[in-house]
Amino acid sequence: MDAHYELLAAVDGDIERLMADHLEKRPDWYAHDLIRWEEGRNFVDEPWDESQCTVSPEVREALVLNLLTEDNLPFYHYAIASRAPEGSAIARWTRRWTAEEGQHAIVIRDYLMISRNCDPVKLEDDRVATVTKGWDSPWDDPLDIFVYTSAQELATRVSHRNTGIKADDEVAYEIMKRVAADENYHYIFYKGVISAMLKLDPSACIQSMRKVYENFNMPGTVVPRFRRRAAMAARAEIYDLRIHAEKIIAPVLREWKIDQLEGLTPEADEDREALLAMPGRLVERAEKLERRAASKIGA
Numbered sequence: 001m002d003a004h005y006e007l008l009a010a011v012d013g014d015i016e017r018l019m020a021d022h023l024e025k026r027p028d029w030y031a032h033d034l035i036r037w038e039e040g041r042n043f044v045d046e047p048w049d050e051s052q053c054t055v056s057p058e059v060r061e062a063l064v065l066n067l068l069t070e071d072n073l074p075f076y077h078y079a080i081a082s083r084a085p086e087g088s089a090i091a092r093w094t095r096r097w098t099a100e101e102g103q104h105a106i107v108i109r110d111y112l113m114i115s116r117n118c119d120p121v122k123l124e125d126d127r128v129a130t131v132t133k134g135w136d137s138p139w140d141d142p143l144d145i146f147v148y149t150s151a152q153e154l155a156t157r158v159s160h161r162n163t164g165i166k167a168d169d170e171v172a173y174e175i176m177k178r179v180a181a182d183e184n185y186h187y188i189f190y191k192g193v194i195s196a197m198l199k200l201d202p203s204a205c206i207q208s209m210r211k212v213y214e215n216f217n218m219p220g221t222v223v224p225r226f227r228r229r230a231a232m233a234a235r236a237e238i239y240d241l242r243i244h245a246e247k248i249i250a251p252v253l254r255e256w257k258i259d260q261l262e263g264l265t266p267e268a269d270e271d272r273e274a275l276l277a278m279p280g281r282l283v284e285r286a287e288k289l290e291r292r293a294a295s296k297i298g299a
């Protein structure tokens with residue numbers, strides 16, 4: 001199948017409108033307003049020690065995983081910018097979106113450094129390892145990329161928000177709430193792009209959704225010790241398979257009302273059936289994992 005560049009060009013007017021809505025609704029915010037700079041201490045005179053940490057190990061790992069994932073922004077920028085035709089609304093959006101995403105790493109890093117909730121040497125070494133590894137978009141076609149990004153933005157919203165809640169720390173709560181609000185604005189933009197594409201080519205969109213959501217991976221998989229960190233985030237109920245099914249995949253599919261789409265090709269109709277069954281299947285898998293974890297604790 002040819003890549004859907006024509007479809008992307010056909011929704012350029014919608015992208016322009018979605019970007020105007022975004023700029024009007026998203027409030028400007030500043031990392032320096034949220035950080036307690038007066039609590040900062042010199043690492044040379046007072047080296048970092050784990051006893052200085054104030055939040056739980058699970059939340060610390062989640063904060064670091066979220067931060068390192070945000071640090072890999074150059075590769076997310078490239079994935080979208082390299083598919084955005086010069087002069088298009090999507091090219092302008094990509095630059096603005098990149099600027100907003102950049103602040104997420106700034107504020108989380110500021111918080112972790114000031115509050116001493118992570119080892120600063122390890123954090124920098126892991127950042128260098130993450131960016132050196134880079135990230136390749138698993139998808140080439142712009143349609144697949146926006147289908148992926150829609151779910152990805154919602155996933156980061158949920159993960160950042162839960163991290164802030166579980167931190168049990170006023171500043172962490174506020175910064176993660178602010179970052180999660182940004183991710184929600186981004187989610188609204190990307191799901192709007194797909195809504196516009198659904199009107200023009202519902203079959204192509206449905207086929208892309210099945211392919212992308214059946215093979216969905218967080219971009220943070222390139223972060224060192226990802227599996228261990230993700231397992232800790234799951235234990236803290238920040239992000240796990242059940243959350244993925246119930247708070248990401250199910251709402252995204254509901255949002256696009258895929259059960260009501262008409263005029264699908266027979267292949268796309270089959271893909272829709274598979275998509276509608278997906279949240280339930282994921283929850284079944286999550287229950288299996290939960291039972292296994294519970295029996296390990298009980299053993």
Ligand SMILES: [Fe+2]
Nearest residue numbers: 070101104156
């Ligand atoms: Fe972000």
Ligand SMILES: [Fe+2]
Nearest residue numbers: 153182183186
């Ligand atoms: Fe985002």
